Every structure is written in C-alpha cells, then in structure tokens.
Amino acid sequence: MESTNMKIGIIGAGAMGSGIAQIAATQEHTVVITDTHRSALDKSQKGHAKILARLVEKGRLEQGQDHEILRRISYSTNLNDLAECDLIIEAVVENLAVKKEIFKNLSDLAKPDAILASNTSSLSIASIGAAVEDASRVIGIHFFNPAPLMPLVEIIPAISTAPEVTKKAKEMIDAWGKTTVLAKDTPGFIVNRLARPFYGEAVRIYEEGLADPATIDWAITELGGFRMGPFTLMDFIGHDVNYAVTETVFKAFYFDPRYRPNFTQKRLVEAGWLGRKTGRGFYNYAEETDNPQPQKDEELGQHILWRILVMLINEAADALYLNIASAEDIDLAMTKGVNYPKGLLAWANEKGIAHCVETLDRLQSEYGEDRYRCSPLLRKMARENTTFKL
Numbered sequence: 001m002e003s004t005n006m007k008i009g010i011i012g013a014g015a016m017g018s019g020i021a022q023i024a025a026t027q028e029h030t031v032v033i034t035d036t037h038r039s040a041l042d043k044s045q046k047g048h049a050k051i052l053a054r055l056v057e058k059g060r061l062e063q064g065q066d067h068e069i070l071r072r073i074s075y076s077t078n079l080n081d082l083a084e085c086d087l088i089i090e091a092v093v094e095n096l097a098v099k100k101e102i103f104k105n106l107s108d109l110a111k112p113d114a115i116l117a118s119n120t121s122s123l124s125i126a127s128i129g130a131a132v133e134d135a136s137r138v139i140g141i142h143f144f145n146p147a148p149l150m151p152l153v154e155i156i157p158a159i160s161t162a163p164e165v166t167k168k169a170k171e172m173i174d175a176w177g178k179t180t181v182l183a184k185d186t187p188g189f190i191v192n193r194l195a196r197p198f199y200g201e202a203v204r205i206y207e208e209g210l211a212d213p214a215t216i217d218w219a220i221t222e223l224g225g226f227r228m229g230p231f232t233l234m235d236f237i238g239h240d241v242n243y244a245v246t247e248t249v250f251k252a253f254y255f256d257p258r259y260r261p262n263f264t265q266k267r268l269v270e271a272g273w274l275g276r277k278t279g280r281g282f283y284n285y286a287e288e289t290d291n292p293q294p295q296k297d298e299e300l301g302q303h304i305l306w307r308i309l310v311m312l313i314n315e316a317a318d319a320l321y322l323n324i325a326s327a328e329d330i331d332l333a334m335t336k337g338v339n340y341p342k343g344l345l346a347w348a349n350e351k352g353i354a355h356c357v358e359t360l361d362r363l364q365s366e367y368g369e370d371r372y373r374c375s376p377l378l379r380k381m382a383r384e385n386t387t388f389k390l
C-alpha cells in the first residue's frame, strides 16, 4: 500500500470526522466522508469551505488550493461508497453498539486489505474489532480536538490487531505530519488516563476548601505553566462530556479509587451548569463580574500545584510500570496531545523521584485512601536512586 494518494473513508461528519477528513484531503488523498444525517454532511462541507478559505486568507494555503482540497472530498449518506477505501476511520457517536454495527457492515463491504480504524476515546478496540470477521485489520487511531491543529495521534493496536497493520497505520499517520504514539488497548489509552488527576485532584482540593477554582486555576497556569487551569478546562470541555469520561474510566478500571468521580461535578451536570456552552459551570460566563479573583498566595499556590502534579506524575509512572506506552511516548503524549508544559516523567526527574514518593506517602497516610498509593515503579526508582530514561 502506497502512503501517497490513497482513498480514505471517514464515517461520521461531526467535529472529529470533519477534522480528520480535512487533514487527509490536505495530504492529497481522495476522501469520502459518510454520515447517516444529510444535515451533518452539509454542515461539514460548509465548514470545510469556510476553514480552507480562511487558511488561504492567512497565507497558510496558496490561492486556489482550498478548492483543490475541497474537490478531493465527497460527502455521502451511503456506507457502500467506502468500498474502494484503503483506510477507513470511524468517528461516530461514542456508543459501542452503534460502532459495532458499523464495523460489522464494513467487514463485508470494505476491501479485504483495507485498514479499519476507530477514533474512539474510551471504548476498547478489541470489542470493536470483534464485530469484524478479520479482526486483525482493526486498530484505534485516536486524534485530538481540533484534529487539524493538535499534533498528537494515539495508535492503539488491540490484542487481535496484526503487527503489520499497526506498522502501516503508524506510517500513514506519520506521513500526514502527525506525532504518533503507541498505546496499549486499556481505558483512556495514554492522554485520557494520565490526565484524570488534573481534574480529580483539583476538584478534591476545592471540595476540601483549601482554595477556590480561580485560585487553583491561577496556581496551575501562572506557577505551573499550563495553558489552562482545570476548572476553566472542564467548563470548556463541558461537564456532561468530562463527567461521562471520568465515570467510564472509573468503571473500566474496576472502581479503582484513583479514578473516582466527584459529587461536585455530578451536581453541575444535574443542574445543567455544563460550562461555557450553557453560560455557567464553575464560572459564570453570562456575568463575568460575578467571578471571584484568585488569591495569589505563592506558598498556597505552590502547594496546590505540587499536589496535582505529583498525582499526574504517579499516573504517568504507573502507566510506564504497566507497559501502557514507552517513557518517551508517555511524555510526548502529554506535551503534544494536551499541551502540558513539560513531560510528566521529565518533570518527575526534575523534582526528584524520592520527593514524589515522600509526598504520595504523606498524602496516603494522612487521608488513608488508596487514591494516593504510590506507583511501585516510583518506589523502586527512589530505592535504587535512578531517574526516568527519556
């Protein structure tokens, strides 16, 4: 299979499907995008025309290139139009039954050597693959939102995926100019697993009354160098979406207390305070003047930052310990996928492994909760006085 001028199929013309279609067509591939709703396809087509025209205005594309790219994309309500595709990426609603039905149909209609991929954020690739007669050609290719702008793509082979398929999928997406990382088929893959404490520990600190959202956001951005604080980010993502992911990950990890969701966010969802999109979440977007100012106390800020950071580091260390990904890919994933200012393992080296272990042990003994248990890898490294090899 050549990595140039292939035929790419996309299923689902929503935010992700449209973004992926734009990338593939910009890479000179012929793209067929399908959706059950004609209105979604029309919206996607209008969106492409608008975005590409803006890229010409900004000088990122040459004059006329927008029309060339648009001509390479066709929009269809008929799944059979994907019959000639070399790579098909599914990006429909996050519902296993819906996805399995689609993959069952692809099993019959796609070319026998076509790679069948899902952009799922939280479902198991093995379960999706089981719907296809030849599961060895099914793989996870997980883009981040907005797909054309975010450099990271997680490549997730299932236990049933052929190594050759993983290699080809990675080569293709690398050729699209993306940074790919390999992740094991486990809940949340790399980014959505490692990022849980960014939200969870921040809310916990707030629930304890240690600081308000504005102060925690200030500590994380101003002192930590993150682009967005956890409360601003949760409001941005939408509490319905963010809470659902937290709940899914918690269940998928057999109720490991490290991933336990919280009532604070549940109540926001129940009240319909979903964040920016409804005008109110942790912050009030209708009356911005209502929002409290951060308490810019450096000592308190550093305490908050370190407590969240050490929990993130613990997740990253545990993911390495459990072979979810390589050390290099773990750090790449967080810097390229969610714009962390530094890789978490590099950060652990900088802060000192022994310091991480001491903090986690102190938290666990104080709270008596398994949530704060230290990764065996960190403990071993502290004992042997080693650092992460990056």
Ligand code: NAI
Pocket: 011, 012, 013, 014, 015, 016, 017, 034, 035, 036, 037, 040, 090, 091, 092, 093, 094, 095, 098, 102, 119, 120, 121, 122, 142, 143, 144, 145
């Ligand atoms: P979306 O809701 O914007 O779009 C989904 C599209 O799928 C809609 O246009 C809908 O009409 C279509 N659809 C539904 N059932 C269909 C079917 N049976 N056949 C064909 N089309 C169908 O969703 P979004 O946000 O684009 O997410 C799509 C997938 O990507 C989900 O699996 C999601 O978990 C994943 N994802 C989402 C990210 C995000 O930030 N939105 C990031 C990374 C992955």
